[in-house]
Every structure is written in structure tokens, then in C-alpha cells.
Amino acid sequence: MHVTANLNPVSVPAPSPEGTRARPATPRPANLALVLRTVCTAGAPPSRADVAAATGMTRATAARLADDLVAGGLLDEVEATPSGRRGRPATPLAPGSRVVALGLQADAGLLAGRVLDLRGRVVSERVEPGDLRGSDPAPTLARLGDLAADLLGELPDGTRVAGAGLALPGIVDGATGVLLRAPNLGWSDVRPADLLAPRLPGGLDPVPGNEADLAARTVAETAPGRPGPHRDFVYLSGQIGIGGATVLDGRVMCGSSGWAGEMGHVCVDPDGPACRCGSTGCLEQYAGRDAVLATAGLPRGTAPGELARRAAGGDPAARAAVDGAARALGVALAGVLNVLDVPVVVLGGHLGELAGLLRPALEEHLGRRVLSARWRRPRVEAAPGAPAAGATGAALRALADVVDDPARWLGTH
Amino acid sequence: MHVTANLNPVSVPAPSPEGTRARPATPRPANLALVLRTVCTAGAPPSRADVAAATGMTRATAARLADDLVAGGLLDEVEATPSGRRGRPATPLAPGSRVVALGLQADAGLLAGRVLDLRGRVVSERVEPGDLRGSDPAPTLARLGDLAADLLGELPDGTRVAGAGLALPGIVDGATGVLLRAPNLGWSDVRPADLLAPRLPGGLDPVPGNEADLAARTVAETAPGRPGPHRDFVYLSGQIGIGGATVLDGRVMCGSSGWAGEMGHVCVDPDGPACRCGSTGCLEQYAGRDAVLATAGLPRGTAPGELARRAAGGDPAARAAVDGAARALGVALAGVLNVLDVPVVVLGGHLGELAGLLRPALEEHLGRRVLSARWRRPRVEAAPGAPAAGATGAALRALADVVDDPARWLGTH
DNA sequence: GTGATTTTGTTTCGGACTAGAACATAATGC
DNA sequence: GCATTATGTTCTAGTCCGAAACAAAATCAC
Numbered sequence: 001m002h003v004t005a006n007l008n009p010v011s012v013p014a015p016s017p018e019g020t021r022a023r024p025a026t027p028r029p030a031n032l033a034l035v036l037r038t039v040c041t042a043g044a045p046p047s048r049a050d051v052a053a054a055t056g057m058t059r060a061t062a063a064r065l066a067d068d069l070v071a072g073g074l075l076d077e078v079e080a081t082p083s084g085r086r087g088r089p090a091t092p093l094a095p096g097s098r099v100v101a102l103g104l105q106a107d108a109g110l111l112a113g114r115v116l117d118l119r120g121r122v123v124s125e126r127v128e129p130g131d132l133r134g135s136d137p138a139p140t141l142a143r144l145g146d147l148a149a150d151l152l153g154e155l156p157d158g159t160r161v162a163g164a165g166l167a168l169p170g171i172v173d174g175a176t177g178v179l180l181r182a183p184n185l186g187w188s189d190v191r192p193a194d195l196l197a198p199r200l201p202g203g204l205d206p207v208p209g210n211e212a213d214l215a216a217r218t219v220a221e222t223a224p225g226r227p228g229p230h231r232d233f234v235y236l237s238g239q240i241g242i243g244g245a246t247v248l249d250g251r252v253m254c255g256s257s258g259w260a261g262e263m264g265h266v267c268v269d270p271d272g273p274a275c276r277c278g279s280t281g282c283l284e285q286y287a288g289r290d291a292v293l294a295t296a297g298l299p300r301g302t303a304p305g306e307l308a309r310r311a312a313g314g315d316p317a318a319r320a321a322v323d324g325a326a327r328a329l330g331v332a333l334a335g336v337l338n339v340l341d342v343p344v345v346v347l348g349g350h351l352g353e354l355a356g357l358l359r360p361a362l363e364e365h366l367g368r369r370v371l372s373a374r375w376r377r378p379r380v381e382a383a384p385g386a387p388a389a390g391a392t393g394a395a396l397r398a399l400a401d402v403v404d405d406p407a408r409w410l411g412t413h
Numbered sequence: 414m415h416v417t418a419n420l421n422p423v424s425v426p427a428p429s430p431e432g433t434r435a436r437p438a439t440p441r442p443a444n445l446a447l448v449l450r451t452v453c454t455a456g457a458p459p460s461r462a463d464v465a466a467a468t469g470m471t472r473a474t475a476a477r478l479a480d481d482l483v484a485g486g487l488l489d490e491v492e493a494t495p496s497g498r499r500g501r502p503a504t505p506l507a508p509g510s511r512v513v514a515l516g517l518q519a520d521a522g523l524l525a526g527r528v529l530d531l532r533g534r535v536v537s538e539r540v541e542p543g544d545l546r547g548s549d550p551a552p553t554l555a556r557l558g559d560l561a562a563d564l565l566g567e568l569p570d571g572t573r574v575a576g577a578g579l580a581l582p583g584i585v586d587g588a589t590g591v592l593l594r595a596p597n598l599g600w601s602d603v604r605p606a607d608l609l610a611p612r613l614p615g616g617l618d619p620v621p622g623n624e625a626d627l628a629a630r631t632v633a634e635t636a637p638g639r640p641g642p643h644r645d646f647v648y649l650s651g652q653i654g655i656g657g658a659t660v661l662d663g664r665v666m667c668g669s670s671g672w673a674g675e676m677g678h679v680c681v682d683p684d685g686p687a688c689r690c691g692s693t694g695c696l697e698q699y700a701g702r703d704a705v706l707a708t709a710g711l712p713r714g715t716a717p718g719e720l721a722r723r724a725a726g727g728d729p730a731a732r733a734a735v736d737g738a739a740r741a742l743g744v745a746l747a748g749v750l751n752v753l754d755v756p757v758v759v760l761g762g763h764l765g766e767l768a769g770l771l772r773p774a775l776e777e778h779l780g781r782r783v784l785s786a787r788w789r790r791p792r793v794e795a796a797p798g799a800p801a802a803g804a805t806g807a808a809l810r811a812l813a814d815v816v817d818d819p820a821r822w823l824g825t826h
Numbered sequence: 827g828t829g830a831t832t833t834t835g836t837t838t839c840g841g842a843c844t845a846g847a848a849c850a851t852a853a854t855g856c
Numbered sequence: 857g858c859a860t861t862a863t864g865t866t867c868t869a870g871t872c873c874g875a876a877a878c879a880a881a882a883t884c885a886c
Contacts, residue, residue: 025844026871027440049834058874063835087833088881171785180788232669246752248669253661255754256645259785266748267782270682270740279747279782327683334692335679335748339659341668369680369692372584372672375593438873439842462863471845476864500862501852 028065029407031057035065036074036406039093040118040225045078047090066093072410073098073160074118074402095119095224099402099409100155102164103214103395104148104196104206105388108133108184108240111144112388113151115161116395118402120223124154127388134186141192145199152201162409163398164206166192167214167390169239174258177208183276184240207398212243212261212348213252214393219346219383220247224399233344234336235383236263236329238304238351241284246340264288266332286328289350296321304350311357325351326358330365337370337378348383355382441478442820444470448478449487449819452506453531453638458491460503479506485823486511486573487531487815508532508637512815512822513568515577516627516808517561517609517619518801521546521597521653524557525801526564528574529808531815533636537567540801547599554605558612565614575822576811577619579605580627580803582652587671590621596689597653620811625656625674625761626665627806632759632796633660637812646757647749648796649676649742651717651764654697659753677701679745699741702763709734717763724770738764739771743778750783750791761796768795 038054039046046054052062069075074096080089095118105112109132114125126147132140152161170182179190192208200206216235222228231250237243242264246253254260264284265277272281285291293302296310296318310318333345345366347355359380366378386392402409437443451467452459459467465475482488483506491507508531518525522545527538539560545553557579565574583595592603605621613619629648635641644663650656655677659666667673677697678690685694698704706715709723709731723731746758758779760768772793779791799805815822 025440026873027438027843028872031873047834058876059835060837060875061873064873082882084883085833086831086883088835088879090834171788173788244752248661248666253753256661256756257754257785257789259788260752260754262751262754262784265751265782265784267681267744268683270744277782277784331680331683332748335745336752338675338678339657339673339749339752340666341670341673341675343669369678369690371675371678371690372670375584375586375672376670440872441843444844460863471847472864473846473866474844477844495853497854498862499854499860501850501864503863 029405031061032065032069032406032410033404035062036069036095036403037225039066039075040095040223040403041227045092045094047092049090051093068410069096069406072406074406074409097121098156098159099162099399100159101162101395101398101402102148102152102204102206103167103391103393103398104144104164105167105211105391105394106132106140106144106185106192107167107169107211107388107390110388111140111147112391113144113147114388114391114395115151115155116224116392116399118224118399120226120396122392123159124151125388125391126151132185137185137187137190137192138195141190141195142199145196148196148206149199149201152204160409161202161204162402164200164204165214165394165398166196166206166208167211167388167394168192168208169211169243169390171259171262172208172210174209174254179208206394209394209397210243210245210254210258210261211390211393212237213245213254213258214391214397215348215383215389216245216247216261216346217252217393217396218386218389220250220252221396221400224396225403230344230346232340232342233346234263234333234340234342235346235348236333236351238287238289238347238349238354240290241288242351246336246342248340248342263332263336266335268328268331283328283332287325287351292321292325292350292354295324304353308354308357311354322354322357323361325354326361327365329358330362330369333362333378334366334369337366338372341372343376343378345378345380346383347380348385348389352382352385355380437820442818444474445478445482445819445823446817448475449482449508449816450638452479452488453508453636453816454640458505458507460505462503464506481823482509482819485509485819487819487822510534511569511572512575512812513572514575514808514811514815515561515565515617515619516580516804516806516811517557517577518580518624518804518807519545519553519557519598519605520580520582520624520801520803523801524553524560525804526557526560527801527804527808528564528568529637529805529812531637531812533639533809535805536572537564538801538804539564545598550598550600550603550605551608554603554608555612558609561609561619562612562614565617574615574617575815577613577617578627578807578811579609579619579621580624580801580807581605581621582624582656582803584672584675585621585623587622587667592621619807622807622810623656623658623667623671623674624803624806625650626658626667627804627810628761628796628802629658629660629665629674629759630806630809631799631802633663633665634809634813637809638816643757643759645753645755646759647676647746647753647755648759648761649746649764651700651702651760651762651767653702655701655764659749659755661753661755676745676749679748681741681744696741696745700738700764705734705738705763705767708737717766721767721770724767735767735770736774738767739774740778742771743775743782746775746791747779747782750779751785754785756789756791758791758793759796760793761798761802765795765798768793 048063052059100117112127115123171180244263245261265282269281275282311322367373461476465472487509513530525540528536584593648658657676658674678695682694688695724735780786
């Protein structure tokens with residue numbers, strides 16, 4: 001909850017220098033966040049009294065805080081539904097529908113933009129399929145910037161854009177915002193902000209992030225501030241390669257430099273085939289989309305659904321491809337589960353489409369290889385198959401900034 | 414001696430539904446924690462003015478908070494060293510030396526108890542070597558209880574025991590405090606608290622935890638509240654088997670059920686030898702102590718140092734054992750590093766003793782198999798080889814409770 | 827219908843706590 | 857000895873929360 005102080009022994013006469021954010025002297029910001037989060041988390045729009053009960057505050061305090069959030073647009077007073085109960089009817093509160101964020105995504109197969117509001121609803125979106133493998137970053141990002149500008153132009157008057165994010169299928173350096181390497185796109189050392197920001201209004205600066213991390217966030221929270229079905233899980237994003245992310249305590253673990261989640265290069269068999277990453281026997285060589293299709297004897301562009309159909313229909317090559325992928329996933333994921341003690345694996349991308357076929361064998365492998373399985377068997381699930389989940393996750397991350405510190409957003413505008 | 418029982422936090426008037434944490438009405442508890450943590454973190458004992466500068470509070474506020482902590486014994490005013498600088502001499506503050514915690518450890522090779530104070534100094538300790546493999550839990554824990562009672566009896570008058578912990582080499586269920594399985598001891602389904610607490614004074618109830626998790630804590634924080642050299646690392650504890658722990662953002666990740674860190678059963682080669690866990694090709698089969706010694710052609714009880722000497726001396730079997738272990742560690746750790754993006758691996762136990770020999774090959778393997786290695790090469794280090802690190806970690810964890818919420822400890826004498 | 831009941835939301839007051847400024851204290855430097 | 861400087865303390869004003877009283881708006885009982 002609290003800011004950790006910079007422990008510079010050098011005494012500073014003037015107020016804290018840049019870098020050390022002023023420490024809130026009052027409990028207000030934290031309590032505003034608590035109220036907003038409570039409303040975001042609640043199943044149905046809660047009244048001020050509900051908020052008070054849920055947080056342990058008095059009704060007076062909860063109401064005062066809620067009033068401020070309503071005045072600032074971060075909460076809305078919504079239409080009361082006749083409850084039939086006795087007593088003065090409540091005024092239900094919902095997260096502000098005029099506060100939105102922009103999520104963008106550039107992937108090997110599409111450009112996408114999506115605007116989400118604080119309630120997690122899609123305000124507007126645009127998905128442009130297209131083969132971007134080997135594309136030139138500058139014009140591609142320019143197109144994405146125009147797409148984003150269009151989306152923002154469509155927003156109704158009075159809408160506040162709290163932030164923006166950009167999901168990219170590669171390694172993003174969190175500190176500098178540089179996309180170091182995106183193998184599927186063929187991009188290296190790109191600073192998307194430089195190419196995007198000029199096309200966007202009002203100094204909006206999309207924060208780049210790894211697509212799998214952001215897609216995992218859509219599972220970790222179903223709407224801003226609202227926890228999803230699992231607090232701890234491993235997310236696997238099956239693309240041409242295999243990315244992933246680990247969610248612990250509801251937080252996406254991005255690693256100390258934001259490079260976490262390279263599940264595709266966990267070693268399944270040290271004597272296995274060489275991988276383009278320089279290692280051998282990487283998971284990607286067994287369960288990556290191209291690898292699975294090749295084993296099944298299908299051309300590279302085949303849709304995963306077609307593979308699933310053949311395997312379900314008894315095609316031996318397709319069946320072998322799925323079984324091989326399940327075995328490799330079992331070996332790689334068991335290692336992760338042994339290390340992190342996470343009870344759930346969520347499969348996205350092409351792995352999500354194959355989840356029904358993969359699950360039995362995969363759960364069997366995990367049951368055998370995960371040490372704690374005799375006390376709690378790991379479960380395998382398919383991610384909800386929404387297109388361009390990375391864009392949604394990017395918007396959710398921007399909105400999380402609002403939910404985590406609403407006080408910052410009350411002063412402005 | 415005065416033992417303070419573990420008190421529950423002030424109960425909230427309205428018992429809020431589970432999921433909502435008790436919310437302090439005032440900023441006081443957080444600010445007390447901030448001041449205490451600042452003193453714990455500081456290199457040299459800081460003055461009240463230093464604390465104010467470091468935290469951004471005014472001197473008045475910092476002094477008031479510090480005064481309360483001093484009055485409560487959580488801070489000490491220590492002897493001023495003549496600074497030679499102009500101005501009124503400062504009164505340096507240090508964490509309270511009369512607040513201590515007890516750390517216990519039961520391992521295959523020893524029983525140990527250690528009392529640490531808030532400054533992280535060892536107040537007293539006792540280590541009793543002995544072969545506990547296949548021992549009966551009840552008398553063994555009774556011995557440990559007596560050992561602990563002796564240690565507590567030696568403490569000077571006025572010492573407050575803030576808590577206790579117990580490091581165990583196995584899977585501990587965090588919710589119930591049950592040791593589910595400790596293969597090296599041969600124990601299953603033991604509740605250490607039942608056997609220990611009756612021998613301890615004043616309702617002191619040692620919290621059990623996994624030994625590797627607690628040993629990792631000694632690397633993560635060098636003293637209560639003082640971060641160690643690395644914020645993010647993987648700790649490997651080489652015992653008869655191989656345990657481990659992951660530290661992210663300075664926090665030891667215990668997993669959603671406290672079963673994390675079973676690095677020994679990460680799969681290195683799915684076609685490898687069967688492991689007693691039911692899986693195949695587990696890391697333990699290549700780099701566990703017995704496995705390494707067997708490969709080197711040495712009897713089971715041989716000290717790792719002897720193996721290291723032979724390998725350094727050119728003994729081919731010893732050399733092969735070390736190289737095999739390095740390769741297996743490289744495969745397994747590369748997976749973990751790819752998933753978590755952690756820059757450092759710390760080797761403890763027998764792996765720590767072999768660290769000098771393992772490092773070159775291991776770092777080479779990691780450099781090849783870790784995807785982000787071309788931007789930042791993973792480093793391998795040996796853990797400081799203190800005996801019974803788990804006991805130290807158990808005490809540190811108990812003391813961390815004090816540092817994290819000092820207000821709870823100020824009310825009671 | 828009318829009044830009692832019940833629940834929500836608001837107002838008022840007192841108390842806890844912090845920031846800021848002035849003040850007291852104790853050293854060094856000239 | 858006196859100015860200078862840094863630390864620590866005291867005092868006051870202001871913020872914010874909790875508690876309790878109050879106002880508002882519905883249902884229930886008759």
C-alpha cells in the first residue's frame with residue numbers, strides 16, 4: 001500500500017527531488033482506491049452503504065469518498081432497480097463509463113485497437129487482419145496509429161482517455177519501452193512510441209508490453225479491478241511460437257526486466273531438435289503451431305480448427321501431433337508447476353483451440369510429473385477465445401492505473 | 414525473559430466478508446512501518462532527521478514516530494559517533510536489540526535453533542548434528558523443543574520474543590501448518606506445532622515453513638527489513654534432493670499453497686531414469702547429492718568438498734559427475750529463467766560447495782538456452798555457506814512480521 | 827390511507843494525525 | 857565569544873475519519 005522510500009543518506013533541504021513521489025500524508029488516496037476497487041469488484045452495482053459494509057468504513061466515510069469519485073467521473077450513479085425491500089432505495093454505483101483506455105495490438109496476423117471503459121465494456125474496436133510477418137515497422141505502426149486515431153475520434157464527447165497500451169509479440173524492455181525482438185514480425189529494436197505517438201491526440205503515449213503478458217491479464221481480471229476466475233495460473237499463448245505468462249496473487253509477473261514468460265523455450269528434451277533460439281529441444285519445437293501442423297502432415301497455414309477436426313476424427317498423423325504436443329507441454333509445464341505451485345494452466349491461441357483434445361493427456365502428464373499433484377491435481381483450461389486479447393489486456397492495464405490510484409485522476413479535468 | 418504472545422490485530426467492528434482486509438483508519442501504522450523499515454534499510458544508523466529526509470516526512474513527524482518506536486523497544490538510540498560536522502549532533506537510531514525471534518530447523522543432518530534480533534545479529538544459537546533420516550517425529554521434535562527452550566532461557570532479561578519459525582525439508586501446507594511429506598526425514602503428515610509448543614514458554618508457536626524458502630530468505634534479506642544483494646533470483650538448495658525457491662521483487666514466492674520450489678523435479682530429460690516421485694529424468698537424478706556422488710564413483714556419505722577436490726584434481730569420474738550436474742542444472746534452470754526472467758541463480762547446500770566448479774559450464778549452458786541471455790547473461794553465485802540457513806530464515810520471517818506492522822507490537826509491553 | 831418500521835444517505839462534532847513554522851539545543855568555525 | 861549550522865521539540869492549523877444524530881424514501885401493518 002505504501003510508497004517505499006528512497007534511502008538516500010544525503011539530506012535534501014528542499015522538498016523531495018524528482019523520482020521520489022510525495023508520500024501521501026493522508027489516508028485519502030488509499031481509501032479512494034479502496035472504494036473504487038470495491039465497486040469494481042462487486043458483482044452488482046453496490047450502494048454507498050454496501051461499500052461501507054464491504055470495506056468496514058462508516059457510511060459517512062464511504063459516502064464522502066464515493067461522492068468525490070462520482071464528481072470526478074470515476075464512479076457513476078446508475079439507475080436503481082426496484083428491490084422490493086423495505087427502506088430508502090439505494091443509489092447503485094458503477095465504475096465510470098466515461099473513463100476509458102485504448103488497447104492496441106500488432107501481431108503477425110492482425111492489427112487491432114480496442115477501447116474499454118472502467119466497467120470493462122468494449123466501447124469501440126477495430127480489427128484488421130493481415131499478414132505482417134517481415135513487415136516494415138514504420139508504416140505498419142503508422143497504420144496502427146491511424147486506426148487508433150479513428151477509434152478515439154468516434155468516442156462520445158466528455159469521454160476521458162486514461163491511457164493506452166500496445167501489445168507486441170516479442171520481448172519488450174520495460175524500462176525503455178523498446179521492442180528488442182519480435183521474431184514473428186521480424187522486428188528488432190523498435191521504439192513504437194516514436195512511431196505511434198505523433199498520430200495520436202493529446203500526448204497519448206501507448207505503453208508497449210508483451211502480448212502474452214497482456215492476454216494473461218484478460219484472464220486475471222475480467223474487468224478493471226475485478227479479479228478473474230483464478231488468482232494464480234500459468235497462461236500459455238500458442239502463436240507461431242509459444243509465449244506465456246505467470247500470474248501470481250493476481251499479478252502478472254513480468255520479470256525483473258519484463259522478459260518473463262518465454263515458455264516456448266523451456267527445454268523438453270536436451271537431445272531434441274535445434275531451435276532458432278540457439279538451444280535444443282525447446283517446447284516450441286513440439287507444440288508450436290508450425291511444429292504441430294508439420295507433424296500432422298498439414299501445410300503451414302492450416303487453421304488449428306482443421307487439425308482439431310482431423311484428430312477428433314481419428315486421423316493418425318493428427319492424433320500423433322496432438323499427443324506429441326501434449327507430452328511436450330506436460331514435461332515443460334510440470335517443471336513450471338513444480339517450481340511455482342500454480343494450480344491452473346490456461347491455454348490460449350492455437351493451444352486453446354486444441355485444448356479439448358490436449359486436456360486429457362496433458363492432465364495425465366501433469367498428474368504424474370507434478371510433485372504436489374497427489375494433494376491437488378493441476379487443471380487445464382482453455383482461455384476465452386476472444387480475438388486480439390492482447391489489445392484488451394493493454395487497455396485493462398492502463399485502466400488498472402486508474403483503479404490503483406484514483407486520486408491522481410481526480411485533480412485533472 | 415518476557416515472551417509476548419502473538420496477538421491478533423484489532424478486530425473490525427463489522428466483521429467484513431472474507432477478501433476485504435482490515436483497513437487502518439489512520440496513516441499511523443503505515444508510517445510507523447515506514448520509519449522502522451527506513452532504519453532497518455539504512456546502511457549506517459540514521460538520525461531522526463535522516464529518516465525524515467529519506468521518507469519525505471517532516472522532521473517533526475519522523476521524530477514523533479521514531480519516539481514511539483523507541484518507547485516500544487522497536488528502535489534503539491545508539492551511541493553517537495563524533496561526526497566532526499557542524500551542528501547539533503545527531504542521535505543515531507538502530508533497530509531494537511531487545512526484540513528477537515526464534516528460528517528452528519530440523520533437517521536430515523541436524524537440529525538447530527537460532528535467535529536473531531531486529532538488527533539481524535545472532536543472539537544465541539545451537540546446532541546439533543545427527544542423522545535424522547527415518548527418525549520418529551515425536552521425540553525428535555521434543556528434542557528440538559528442549560533445545561529451543563534452552564536458547565530462550567539464555568536470553569537476557571527484558572528481551573521480547575516476537576515470534577518463531579521452523580524450517581523443514583519438505584512440503585508444508587501453509588494453511589494448516591502440516592508437514593505433508595519430508596522424504597529425507599521420512600516424515601509424513603506431522604503437525605510440528607502440536608509437538609513443539611508444549612515445550613516452549615508463553616504460547617510461542619513456531620510457524621513451519623519449507624527450508625529452501627527460508628534459506629532463500631537469508632539471501633533476499635541480510636537483516637530484517639534490509640534487502641539483500643538481489644531482488645530477483647532463483648535459489649537452489651542442494652540436499653539429498655534438490656529444493657529451491659524463487660524470489661521476485663524481494664518476496665519469496667511460496668506458491669498458492671506453499672508448495673513451490675520443487676526444482677529437483679523439473680524434468681531434464683523425459684527419457685531419463687525414473688525418479689521416486691513417479692516422473693522421469695528429474696533434475697534430482699542428475700544433480701542431487703547422491704546422484705552426483707554415484708556418478709563420481711564415491712560412496713554415499715562422501716562430503717561434497719571431497720568431490721570438489723577430486724574434480725579440481727582432474728579425476729575423470731568426478732569431473733564427469735560435475736559436468737553432468739552442470740548440464741542438467743543448465744537445462745532445468747534455463748527453463749525457469751525463461752519463464753521468470755530472473756537474472757541470478759544462487760546455489761546453496763552441496764551445489765554451493767561445488768559452485769566454483771559448476772559455474773563455468775552452467776553459465777555457458779544458461780547463456781545458450783536462456784532467450785534473454787544475449788541482452789543480459791544470467792549469473793550464477795554460491796550462497797553464503799552458513800550452517801542451518803533455514804533456522805536463520807525462519808527467524809527472519811518472524812521478524813519481518815514486526816517490521817511490516819510495528820503498530821501491532823507497540824500496544825503490548 | 828396512515829403511521830410504524832427500516833434502510834439509505836447527510837450533517838455535525840470530536841478526535842487522531844500530519845505539515846509547517848517557530849523555537850530550543852548543541853555542536854563547529856572564526 | 858559569537859555567528860553558523862544541523863538536530864530535535866513544541867505549537868498551531870488543517871485534513872480526514874468515526875460516531876451519532878438527523879433527514880429521506882421506500883415497505884409493512886392495520
